[in-house]
Amino acid sequence: MKTRYSFGGDEHIFVEMDEEMSLDAFFKSLSMTTAVREADIDGVTEVCPANASFQVKFDPDRIKPDDMLAELKALEHTAESAEKRLNTRIVEFPVYYQDPWTHETLMRFRDRHQDPSGSDLDYAARINGFNTVEEFITAHHSAPWFVSMVGFVSGLPFLYQLVERKKQLEVPKYVRPRTDTPKQTVGYGGCFSCIYSVRGAGGYQMFGITPVTIFDPKQETSYLRDFLVFFKPGDLVKFTPISREEYDATLAEVQANRYTPRVREVEFDLEAFNADMDGFNKKLMGALNDV
Structure with missing residues (x-):
């Protein structure tokens, strides 16, 4: 290096x-x-x-x-x-994959995409060697993600998946950026996933949406009253797939200020992770179930 x-x-x-x-x-x-x-x-x-x-x-x-x-x-x-150790936290984030809002948006911008014949998930699954979209979605949420930086727009996390290099998902950005992306879209570009903190332009492939607010400049959201941005570098994220009904219920809880993200304090040890990635990931994700 x-x-x-x-x-x-x-x-x-x-x-x-x-x-x-x-x-x-x-x-x-x-x-x-x-x-x-x-x-x-x-x-x-x-x-x-x-x-x-x-x-x-x-x-x-x-x-x-x-x-x-x-x-x-x-x-x-x-x-x-x-020493390559970090005291940090792991957070569970629900994701409604193949939601209607990002699908409507991506269909409006097919002329800016590498493959106008299908959806962003169709394209991502095919170029990564998966037989179905469902297999790609499973790969996307089955291992935790590491927040390597926060920025580009306020509160947007760049997420790097904790898997060995040969299992790394890679999807190029749109050929030309969109002029619209729904707020809280879960996107992908290069080797990074992200969550769009605000509605606006974007070039990452769109896979789903989360009902959980990650940026609140007014600090009215119950869990963002101490700081307007949810993520910080070094955070760990476990994506969990949810249904439309679960999305609606969680969104209602967030809007009513009754929602509390599932967070656990953990230690990330780079050497231990490199020695046994699958075992270390299971331990990290299992921490979310600890009382």
Whole structure:
């Protein structure tokens, strides 16, 4: 893994851990951003983490760009030797796959898709070697997901599935982006799933929708009164398929402020995960059933 540093004008430095996403790259990026904050470097005004990279904003009147670069490179060794464990939480998120709202939307934009003859799920299942859409949906929700970053639009999580590389689902984005995506759509682009926090433009394939609010700028939702964004990097997510009836019931609970997401505190150990991915995932998902 070779770290690449590049300047963004005279007040930003972009640090890329690897050209491809991996949990090793994420943990190194997380360790470096933590080290930058703890170093309290004079002149640093913001640290913005991403999937396997981060960007530092600094005041060039307080620290020269070359000096800022030297400070970051000096912290890289600290990140490489950091323990790859994370105290975090796993959250169960219900998903209504093949819902009517995302289906109506994707049919309006078939001229922007690689395969106008079917749905987004038809295309995703076929190019990933599944015989049916149902098999692809099972693969999508059968293993937990790791929130590697939050952003693009407020509150949107990028989710990386915790499976070995050969089992990784991959689906390209639309050839041309849509001008509409329903709020709380569960989408997919490249190796990342996501949940659209707001209605708007988008290019990810659309697989379903969740009734659970993940972004509330007014902080009126009961479980978002402390902070308007639900997700944070390092969170783990277990998608659970639900029916239309379950979707309607859960949505009514959310809107009435009676809904509480199922959350459990867990420790994610990268070495233990790499040693036994299936066993570690079962343990993670089993934590949701603990009282």
